Amino acid sequence: MLVLGVDPGLTRCGYCCVEERGGVQSALAAGVVRTSPSDAPPDRLAEIQKEVSSLIEELRPNAVAVERLIFGANARTAIRVAQAAGVVMAEAAKAGVMVREFPPSEIKLAVCGYGRADKQQVTRMVQSLLGLTQPLRPPDVSDAAAVALCYLAHSRSTPAAAR
Amino acid sequence: MLVLGVDPGLTRCGYCCVEERGGVQSALAAGVVRTSPSDAPPDRLAEIQKEVSSLIEELRPNAVAVERLIFGANARTAIRVAQAAGVVMAEAAKAGVMVREFPPSEIKLAVCGYGRADKQQVTRMVQSLLGLTQPLRPPDVSDAAAVALCYLAHSRSTPAAAR
Numbered sequence: 419m420l421v422l423g424v425d426p427g428l429t430r431c432g433y434c435c436v437e438e439r440g441g442v443q444s445a446l447a448a449g450v451v452r453t454s455p456s457d458a459p460p461d462r463l464a465e466i467q468k469e470v471s472s473l474i475e476e477l478r479p480n481a482v483a484v485e486r487l488i489f490g491a492n493a494r495t496a497i498r499v500a501q502a503a504g505v506v507m508a509e510a511a512k513a514g515v516m517v518r519e520f521p522p523s524e525i526k527l528a529v530c531g532y533g534r535a536d537k538q539q540v541t542r543m544v545q546s547l548l549g550l551t552q553p554l555r556p557p558d559v560s561d562a563a564a565v566a567l568c569y570l571a572h573s574r575s576t577p578a579a580a581r
Numbered sequence: 582m583l584v585l586g587v588d589p590g591l592t593r594c595g596y597c598c599v600e601e602r603g604g605v606q607s608a609l610a611a612g613v614v615r616t617s618p619s620d621a622p623p624d625r626l627a628e629i630q631k632e633v634s635s636l637i638e639e640l641r642p643n644a645v646a647v648e649r650l651i652f653g654a655n656a657r658t659a660i661r662v663a664q665a666a667g668v669v670m671a672e673a674a675k676a677g678v679m680v681r682e683f684p685p686s687e688i689k690l691a692v693c694g695y696g697r698a699d700k701q702q703v704t705r706m707v708q709s710l711l712g713l714t715q716p717l718r719p720p721d722v723s724d725a726a727a728v729a730l731c732y733l734a735h736s737r738s739t740p741a742a743a744r
Contacts, residue, residue: 459682
């Protein structure tokens with residue numbers, strides 16, 4: 419089973435494609451889609467749409483898992499993150515790929531066993547679960563891997579979700 | 582000049598295509614893209630993407646004007662509205678159409694001369710400016726027309742924006 423995890427954002431959209439085979443999880447592809455703050459937001463969203471479309475076509479994941487936005491202090495940034503997430507989810511659904519969103523607390527719970535784990539714990543657990551010698555960098559990629567791992571943990575406990 | 586105004590939303594996405602010719606503004610097409618609350622949000626976003634793509638292909642507007650979200654009380658609804666807006670803007674930019682966002686206060690100022698005008702005033706002014714015998718219904722369509730009219734008002738005062 420192949421899950422493309424996405425940590426959405428307008429400036430940096432992290433992604434990590436995690437494969438689970440025979441109980442072993444590994445990262446097949448990872449990176450960051452970056453758009454330039456000097457471009458207009460609609461053009462940046464179109465760029466994300468194009469890149470996500472290419473990734474899905476290339477990697478052919480069984481599912482796309484997206485970190486669900488929780489509102490914090492900066493509403494203006496939050497709107498742009500939500501817009502990027504919307505574009506990612508629409509593109510995945512258009513390609514016929516199952517999409518699920520997970521809030522940060524659920525991702526942390528699945529990866530670290532604790533819904534209020536800090537960033538460092540998540541990074542370390544992602545590294546450990548994927549059997550990597552180095553932590554995934556930048557944090558957007560590690561967070562994207564975490565949401566993919568969360569999807570896989572959920573699909574083990576509810577096999578129907580795994581298709 | 583042809584402007585497609587959009588009042589984004591996940592359940593109802595209002596649109597109105599306004600033409601300005603020889604100083605006269607008229608509504609060429611208007612309606613609401615509806616998606617079912619019983620479908621998953623990614624599928625609903627993909628539906629909006631598809632419908633907006635068809636509208637742009639059919640109407641060939643010179644610009645798309647989108648109402649910019651301002652955060653109110655309901656953050657959960659706001660996230661879905663922002664996601665829908667993101668999909669609309671990405672699709673328009675992908676089609677090579679100029680996109681502009683306007684906050685509600687600017688739309689009201691352009692249409693009613695007062696940034697804190699109420700919904701009824703906006704509906705009445707949209708009806709009057711478009712020379713309609715009846716107000717546009719539902720409110721999503723009237724709001725979509727208002728943002729298109731706001732774009733046209735701005736392009737008159739800054740001709741470069743009109744392309």
